[in-house]
């Protein structure tokens with residue numbers, strides 16, 4: 001049981017079913033999506049404490065950042081040594097999109113991917129990254145995906161988490177320690193994404 005709980009690979013691999021095959025140029029989007037959901041879905045299923053899921057996501061961002069700058073994300077392909085950057089800059093893209101959809105458009109990544117899978121996803125779907133992004137915007141993404149894609153695809157440095165972290169009330173107190181604000185909007189947003197109430201945070205005073 002401990003082994004099953006501790007294993008992220010099954011959830012990661014199943015999360016790849018949410019997207020079509022995106023080729024080498026879209027590998028960062030594909031691996032990023034699976035890396036984001038491997039933590040989100042485990043937290044929602046109770047396999048991972050919610051705050052631990054945020055820490056693991058952040059740990060991935062830190063590993064990606066340590067790789068240092070390189071080729072643009074849409075040209076990084078399978079280049080050696082950049083695996084952590086591909087996975088976690090990709091995950092940062094999806095977190096950024098999810099937070100923007102929830103805060104500014106009253107929808108979320110789950111809903112957009114769900115609508116996309118109903119209309120357009122077959123087991124042998126193959127798309128160019130830009131075509132997938134455009135399809136997500138048509139499936140309720142409201143232009144959020146195209147806007148973020150233009151920015152992230154051209155990045156040669158690891159993306160900053162400042163904007164999403166501010167909205168989520170997450171800050172780094174010192175090395176490897178995350179702080180979670182108890183400001184109501186931030187708590188609500190974190191809980192909406194990770195589902196479960198974290199076990200290491202005291203309940204809000206109003207409850």
Ligand SMILES: [Zn+2]
Nearest residue numbers: 012016031034
């Ligand atoms: Zn993968």
